[in-house]
Amino acid sequence: MTVQTNPAPRELLPDERGHFGPYGGMYVPETLMTALYELNEAYLEARRDTGFQAELRRLLKEYAGRPTELYLAERLTEELGGAKLYLKREDLLHTGAHKINNALAQALLAKRMGKKRIIAETGAGQHGIATASVCAKLGLECVIYMGAVDMERQSLNVYRMRLCGAEVRGVEAGQKTLKEAINEAMRDWVTNVRETHYILGSALGAHPYPMMVRDFHRVIGRETKTQILEKEGRLPDELIACVGGGSNAIGFFFDFLDDPGVKLIGVEAGGRGASPGDHAARFRGGRLGVLQGCKTFILQNTDGQIELTHSVSAGLDYAAIGPEHAYYRDKRRIDYDQATDAEALDAFTRLARGEGIIPALESSHGAACALRRAAGLGKDKIVILNLSGRGDKDVREAAKQLGEKLP
Numbered sequence: 354m355t356v357q358t359n360p361a362p363r364e365l366l367p368d369e370r371g372h373f374g375p376y377g378g379m380y381v382p383e384t385l386m387t388a389l390y391e392l393n394e395a396y397l398e399a400r401r402d403t404g405f406q407a408e409l410r411r412l413l414k415e416y417a418g419r420p421t422e423l424y425l426a427e428r429l430t431e432e433l434g435g436a437k438l439y440l441k442r443e444d445l446l447h448t449g450a451h452k453i454n455n456a457l458a459q460a461l462l463a464k465r466m467g468k469k470r471i472i473a474e475t476g477a478g479q480h481g482i483a484t485a486s487v488c489a490k491l492g493l494e495c496v497i498y499m500g501a502v503d504m505e506r507q508s509l510n511v512y513r514m515r516l517c518g519a520e521v522r523g524v525e526a527g528q529k530t531l532k533e534a535i536n537e538a539m540r541d542w543v544t545n546v547r548e549t550h551y552i553l554g555s556a557l558g559a560h561p562y563p564m565m566v567r568d569f570h571r572v573i574g575r576e577t578k579t580q581i582l583e584k585e586g587r588l589p590d591e592l593i594a595c596v597g598g599g600s601n602a603i604g605f606f607f608d609f610l611d612d613p614g615v616k617l618i619g620v621e622a623g624g625r626g627a628s629p630g631d632h633a634a635r636f637r638g639g640r641l642g643v644l645q646g647c648k649t650f651i652l653q654n655t656d657g658q659i660e661l662t663h664s665v666s667a668g669l670d671y672a673a674i675g676p677e678h679a680y681y682r683d684k685r686r687i688d689y690d691q692a693t694d695a696e697a698l699d700a701f702t703r704l705a706r707g708e709g710i711i712p713a714l715e716s717s718h719g720a721a722c723a724l725r726r727a728a729g730l731g732k733d734k735i736v737i738l739n740l741s742g743r744g745d746k747d748v749r750e751a752a753k754q755l756g757e758k759l760p
Contacts, residue, residue, distance in 0.1 A: 376647070376679045381559045416490065423737070449713075451739075460491050463493065469493055472552070473553070476530060477507055477742075478511065479746070503670075504521070531668075535558075555597060588609070590614070591615070602678070619688070622692070623693040624665075629660045631663050635652055635674040638660075644673045665754055700721040
């Protein structure tokens with residue numbers, strides 16, 4: 354479905370029921386409706402509270418390490434022979450990825466609400482370690498749900514979470530990846546809703562989560578806009594980010610939505626190929642449906658059964674995309690591309706060898722697109738890649754995929 358009407362002003366979305374046009378909403382068991390209404394009210398109050406905002410800014414600076422640098426990749430730019438390529442260095446944050454922005458903010462909100470127990474889901478483990486870290490910092494009980502397959506390919510992050518005092522519960526159901534981890538986290542929340550806050554890690558799920566997660570990651574785009582104006586005296590020509598659920602991308606893009614001269618490109622996981630079960634590109638094979646709290650584009654068959662997904666990156670291996678992404682794709686404001694496993698692994702290697710920066714495999718999907726796009730543009734153009742996380746966690750998996758043996 355493609356709609357050509359102008360999008361609603363970005364500050365008015367979502368509406369009070371959590372809809373971005375036909376997407377979003379609150380599709381959860383009745384048990385959770387009261388909790389979601391309370392969470393929405395608490396968040397709106399915190400957003401207006403200057404004290405809460407000041408404390409969040411302080412912790413983002415002193416604990417998480419903001420602002421992150423906007424870095425000109427000079428060697429890669431020279432090698433490509435095209436546009437200047439900048440990297441927004443979210444990989445420099447404490448715990449290694451953008452996920453700390455949202456985890457820290459939601460943990461503060463949970464304390465404000467009097468919740469002392471935190472649950473979360475994780476795929477690549479970066480949201481899990483961010484949540485475990487902030488719970489240790491703030492003295493909160495922490496339980497992390499993670500698919501058994503993801504636990505195996507992200508074993509380093511599992512240990513890091515446990516080292517910070519979190520209980521990591523493996524999920525053996527279904528495909529044993531992110532979708533199943535979310536299912537188990539939601540079951541826990543239904544059972545323990547009074548004392549528990551669920552720190553959802555991406556810009557999806559039931560309202561108010563897509564709105565909250567987007568807002569907590571807007572700092573990425575705000576910093577980027579200020580930094581590129583300082584460095585180049587103008588806005589970039591293109592912004593590129595990987596898209597799983599879509600938290601890093603929507604935070605990166607949001608403050609550029611009203612700048613029509615800036616092209617916005619989200620990059621999904623093209624996996625092994627176009628067949629069902631071989632990729633996680635929702636806009637290539639997805640249909641409108643409801644999954645885990647919201648209406649959006651989902652990889653599902655004609656009977657509505659969720660299809661298997663695949664990606665070399667655990668964080669992109671998910672059947673649905675955030676509802677705000679679906680909305681802006683309909684409005685033709687954000688374009689969506691994809692990168693295969695092989696292209697992501699190639700970009701992973703090229704960034705390491707060209708700049709001495711090892712990106713997360715999730716970020717490597719965006720990097721594959723950025724390298725391709727920058728090479729095809731003139732030298733007067735500027736491309737910025739959101740380097741959403743670092744690849745320490747992925748070195749063993751990448752070596753395995755590239756046929757190299759580690760001790």
